[in-house]
Amino acid sequence: MLKVNSKRTIHLLAKSSFKASRMRNLFAIVAIILTSLMFSGLFTVATSLVASIEESTMRQVGGSAHGSFKYLSKAQYDALKTHPDIKDISFSVVLGVGENKELAKHPTEIRYTSGENNAKGMFSMPTTGKLPQNDEEIATDTLVLKQLGVSAKLGQKVTLDYSLAGEKISKTFTLVGYWTGDKVMQASQAWVSKSYVEKQLANYKPSKQGYDVGLINADVNFKNSFRIESKLQKVIVDSGFSLDDIDYGVNWAYTGNGESLDISTIVATVGAILMIAFSGYLMIANVFTISVANDVRYYGLIKTIGTTPKQIRKLIRRQAMWLCFIGLPIGLLVGYLVGMMLVPIVLSIMNTDVIKISAHPLIFILSSIFSAVTVFVSVSKPSKIAAKVSPIEALRVTDNSAGSKRKIKKGTKVNLWTMAYSNLARNKKKVVLVSISLSLGLVILNATYSIANSFDMDEYLSRSIMNDFAVGDVSNFNVNLNYSNQDTLSEGFFSELSLQEGIESINNIYFTEYEVPTGPRFVDIPKQLAKEYGADSKRVEALKRYAQEPKQLLHLYGLDEGALQKLILLHGKIEEQKLYSGKYVIAAPFDAQGNILYYAIGDKIQLPDPTGQMREYEVLAVADIPESISARHSHPLTPTFYLPSQVFLEQIEQKAPMLSTIDVQDSAMEKMERFLADYSTNTDQNMEFESKASLAAEFENLQKTLKIVGITISILVAFIGIMNFINSVITSINARRRELAMLQSIGMLNKQVIKMLTLESTMYILLTIAATLTIGSAICYLGLNAFTAGAAYMKLYFTVVPSLLCLPILLVIAIIVPVMCQKVISKSSIVERLRKIE
Amino acid sequence: MIILETKDLMKIYGKGDTAVHALDGVSMKVENGEFVSIVGTSGSGKSTLLHMLGGLDRPTSGRVIVDGQELFKLKDEELTIFRRRKIGFVFQNYNLVPTLNVYENIVLPIGLDGNTPDKAYVDAIIHTLGLERKLQNMPNNLSGGQQQRVAIARALASKPAIILADEPTGNLDTKTSQDVLSLFKVTSRQFKQTIVMITHDEEIAQLADRIVRIEDGQIVDGGIHA
Structure with a gap:
């Protein structure tokens, strides 16, 4: 029914x-x-x-495939490739690694690929030309070509050196394809033809031990990227192998790696x-x-x-x-x-x-x-x-839908304020809703301003850069790249740099890392950490394990004078004479405060000189290096020492600087920026630089965009709030036309009616501001606090000023609307209005 | 046959000292096809009674039976559906839907019930009430008398068991009141409708077959069919 x-x-x-x-x-x-x-x-x-x-x-990682099977024989590959779960499978075979001295800093693998799919999956498909077909052809990326000093043109001759079974081979190919190299990738590919590789490997016995020359590396894609590891295992088992037979790997781009x-x-x-x-x-x-x-x-x-x-x-x-x-x-x-x-x-x-x-x-x-x-x-x-x-x-007739439950009204005072108040009290729910929706816009506005201003430019700049310019290897500025001593600043660069005008100072930072025996204080570090900071047991446990290792990776810096002065001194005094004598060293603490130490003042440390002889240094002071001129990477335990560059270069290692910081006169700023930009794009692509000015501009841009987005949203939200407000004021006046006429008929002046109505709408605004400043601010503050605590470069800045600036606008609206309404209404006479039913 | 019956209907507003007995044990019966008017002064409880008869408001105690169905045993949803099928309303202020035109207003209750209107029947009502030319008009373009005729047409269109009219002429001048009421009476005869009308106007009340008087929430005259 x-x-x-x-x-x-x-x-x-x-x-x-x-x-x-x-x-x-x-x-x-x-x-x-x-x-x-x-x-x-x-x-x-x-x-x-x-x-x-x-x-x-x-x-x-160098590939987009879901996973891979490694070191396969041809028979194994053929057995695996038909598995129904596999969406597509392709492979490549390694012949060797480029050993030209120009490629020393740029790992280049010589392989042949099963085809376009495989090359694309490894981000190494020629965009100009094609994949090699015959023995004389090669395809590689622009980074390799640049290193080899070959211009990126089809038909160029490319000579590659590599070793096979202990024999050195050098072969000149013709370039038939190339693509733009990607600095982020850890290795470049040099594709040669299948026939060339097969001929070379004809008498070679592939062995699984350590190296994959001559073995098949298969890249696999499944229908989706869920549970790749178990899918790989299933393919292996289903194809009749055991998991020990075949190595496999999951592309960690898909593993949600933290x-x-x-x-x-x-x-x-x-x-x-x-x-x-x-x-x-x-x-x-x-x-x-x-x-x-x-x-x-x-x-x-x-x-x-x-x-x-x-x-x-x-x-x-x-x-x-x-x-x-x-x-x-x-x-x-x-x-x-x-x-x-x-x-x-x-x-x-x-x-x-x-x-x-x-x-x-x-x-x-x-x-x-x-x-x-x-x-x-x-x-x-x-x-x-x-x-x-x-x-x-x-x-x-309406507007008391919430129901007036008060039976008795206490107090006898009647004035415009009490009347306005009791008018609002007729529909409390509506008042609350309108005030909340108005204050929502204000709270968002406050939040926007607070967030934008919470970005701390000084903190950001001091963390990223301390000088006008910093120049170094690409890997130095990108935490996603693994730095492994590939310092690229060449003499050529420095000689060109010295020709530039307006340079105030150039300070180099040299860096090296190698293993040293674990120091005597290391065992205590986990205990001290737990005592000092009440650190969680997981970290302490891990550190305990690391501290028991016999050797630790040591970081050693050589600092030019300007950089030495930037060290943050925690204990002792940096006496230059002693330091330059080559018998003393500055040690870094375990924690930024210097409460926990790897080495204390007076401790001795043995460091090898270029001939391999050990030299003894005494710790003169404990100091920390600012992040922006550091190597920007560390290990759970990283004993770190600082020496003057002079001592570093003479006694430790003769090498190119990791980082060079440059300060210039203000007038030369733009010129220097142009020089560095030109040099890093045209001459040495492995070099990168940062400048204070462009970082600051970037930062300001970021703040600006945030403000624009936030303000737009708050204006729109406020718009709805204001419309809700106007709407409710107009309808409440409209619904009370008769009642208002009645009030006028018993002696209330038009002026008084208007005053009562404006008082009503003003109360909305006061409620709104009260809600914004109390509950709204509390929520906003807590949210911001949580947000800024987690973000680098942010310092909590909280303001309610924007909402207060909006107050006058809201008050003007609160006055104009009822005045206009009553003006329109009072065009008809009181009697007319009294007689009207609706 | 008795189409409408109330038994000991009570409606009390408030509690204790301030309690108001709007209805104080009302029992009455209405025969099928009868035209009954309920008269009383303002505050006598006649509007409250009508609301109870129509199932618009629930009584404190007592029963209302319409066409064999006890109203207040139904749940809200069922009551609404029963109401739109069995009871037609005509109000003092017409209560037409302002956003629908005259014809849409008339057939609205039928549509809400998921039925298609009985075209011949609706046309006959429209003809009798003289609304043929106004079908496309919006309610606010009509005079009070015209609006009330639309409301009557709407009440009749769904062939209810009973029509309840609440001061149907309260907003009309004397001449229009007479016209509307005689039309009301004619159509109800023609379409064999039972009508219960409340009014405080003795003259209007005289047009009914029977007059029930109510004072202070109690029936003082005419409650049971003679």
């Missing part, structure tokens, strides 16, 4: 009421756009982040989703609650005619759905664009170089689902209210 087909009638009612609520529709659409915008922005940033980190990892999927990322993402859903809920629910409150009579009316509560809910849901159809696509699109703007900023905060903006369909699917759910959850409460409207209540 309950099931009736009233679709068409509900549709008709929904359509007509949809058409009649233009203002509500506008607000709701803006609210829905904002909600879906924030969702799709968030998901764009999140997926792009994962994709960028994934891509960055893949490029370091960066892409750790708990805090998940918590942050879920938190952001909830935040967005909540603010979307506030906005949309407000719009609908106010519209329902205004239309109570309407709902009561259609209820007396026989519309069931269920039908009323359906009626409102249907309208919400239509609004979704309009608002969602716009929001998704704009959100995606905003996300694209934000991705580079977030990535630069996270120190990732590879920027990949994802266009994964999941972004749009998920944000649509989340936005739609938010809309329907937001609408469910107002539609329940509408469904519960008592038909009788609707027959009376």
